[in-house]
Amino acid sequence: MRSRSVALAFAILVAAAFGPALAADTPTGRQIMDRVDARDDGDNAVQDMEMVLIDKSGNQRIRKIRSYRKDKGEDKQTIMFFLSPADVKDTGFLTYDYDGADKDDDQWLYLPALKKTKRIAAGDKSGSFMGSDFTYADMSERELDNYDYKLMKEAEVDGVKVWQVEAVPNTEDEIEETGYTKSVVFVRQDNDVVIRSVNWVKKGKRLKYMEVKKLEQIDGIWVPTEMEMTTRKGKTTLHKTVIRASNVRFNQDLDESQFSVRKLEQGD
DSSP states (O other), X not given: OOOOOOOOOOOOOOOSSXXXXXXXXXXXXXXXXXXXXXXOOOSSEEEEEEEEEEETTOXXXXXXXXXXXXXXXXXXXXXXXXXXXXXXXXXXXXXXXXXXTTSOOEEEEEETTTTEEEEOOGGGTTSBSTTSSSBTXXXXXXOGGGEEEEEEEEXXXXXXXXXXXXXXXXXXXXXXXXXXXXXXXXXXXXXXXXXXXXXXXXXXXXXXXXXXXXXXXXXXXXXXXXXXXXXXXXXXXXXXXXXXXXXXXXXXXXXXXXXXXXXXXXXX
């Protein structure tokens, strides 16, 4: 199963100094990301989510979400519904995440106040998802072939060995779609989970820092159950989003009809 180098998905400065020389049998950056992509992330999942939006003054807005994911071979379909507060209640988001660079992922957003479903165009995917620090592009997996990878060094995060890998888009289309010109990701060596990343935003001279704050094993699957995405300009924190997952269940009986624009408009 492929795993979100989020997703999803969900803050730390890159260390400046390089570590010891890498061993001859050390995997390449691409090989490490292949392992991340192949990691088992479970099938047919349901979970409750809490999204906390924090502005630069520390003010918080809390949103409750229910998310469903169905696996179709190597492709994935995800639908989520906002449950509260009232200003976003019944808003829905649907993603078809295709395995293969030859087909763009499809995304739709249902806005109940307008009673209208909007298809997210490729040029809009670098925009903020529902006012959060995550973009629409962050809500689906990226194709490995669209990046050049370089293993920078081995390091430790909270006493756990990680690979530090640089990922640079190799097409202008990828940069335009994601809004990122470069990323550095930190991959745990013991379970192939991305636990930190630094993302260089094309516009506004900003950086986005993602950190997994809580990682749990549920039914044998490693699940990030709390993550943060922080947007900074220089030393100033502009905004932060915290996402927490609970009641995570795998191998649920999910019918394909649950993942349609019609269902998106009907609500949870």
